Amino acid sequence: MKKYFQIIIWLCFLIFTVESQAQLEKRAQTGFKFLSVSTDARVSGMGDAVTSLQHGYSSAMFYNPAGMANMEKMVDAHFGHTQWIAGINYINYGIAIQPFKNDNYGVLGFSVVAVKYGDMQRTIKYDNEQGYLDLGTFDPIAISMQLGYAKMLSNKFSIGGNIKWCQLSLGTHLVSYEDVGNNIPTKQEEFEQSSLAFDFGLIYQTGFKSLNLGMSVRNFSQEVKFIKEEFQLPLTFQVGVSMDMLDLFPSIDPKMHSFLLSVDAAHPRDFDEQLNIGCEYSFMDMVALRAGYTYPADERDFTFGAGVMKELSGLLIGVDYSYSPFGVFDNVHRISVHVAY
16 A cells, blocks of 8 residues: 555656656646636635545535545535636536445546536627727627546545546627628637546545545646637646644544645646645534635635535535635635435
8 A cells, every 4th residue: 555655656746847847937728727727615615625524515516526535425516606706607517426335446526517608709700990899799608517436545544536528608609701791701710629537546544533634636738729729728737734633632622623734735737836824713514614714815814714514314514615805806606505314
């Protein structure tokens, strides 16, 4: 087991090193950026610092698929919505995971993410005073579907991975005219592109209290060509550490109180290295208060969140909310619903 762990660590280190040497100015390096925006309200409320959390929730598929492995229920599902910046009615998503009948075979998951960018103006070059013709509006959309798998290799070590298909569509547009005066189209083109990408991750439970270590690589893919431009997907490498800090105080009942502290170091392809810090205080596993901080960041830094959870006759229902101030843009609100049975 230690041998496999060392191999994976060296693989992640190699990816990190190659990416560091390959880029000088890390701006506008990627497309399909919706893949790197946080979806789950619980996670965003903690500043996205969840790489090492072994919580068995379905939302782990988006951050570190190894986190799905420690699943205690028969079915776990998440649904959520994010009102994103710049008028983007961003993400509607759904995830469901289920273990195989034989626990030794691991956990299987499936998710769908849909993005609605809102109406944009459709124009074409034209020899008039404005220099273009106004052809109304169009509504760009993006979608991602992924299949995930996770497994506990031992009582301390879990791994997971996803394969995802993603597509960005700008719709059908006019590209030439037969009768310019009457605006009769002669040629239309469908502007869309799709790609396959992969995620993988691991989590190691150290055995000291609840101290965990985690690593993940997300959106690993080949270069994509959209019309004339070539770009990469938003590849991100993260390492993290987390622990319930109240484990250091044996007199405190863990069923009554917990204070989870998590720290991630992120290496995105198209931004500077970032440090994410998140915390969550939970009372009786029913009410949670969260806060997170990301540095450096252009417009956002602090995030806040809260959640409630209740189990009735074996059915677990939870609702989470997060709030992210976004500087010159609109504030971002996320809401997620968690159901497990």
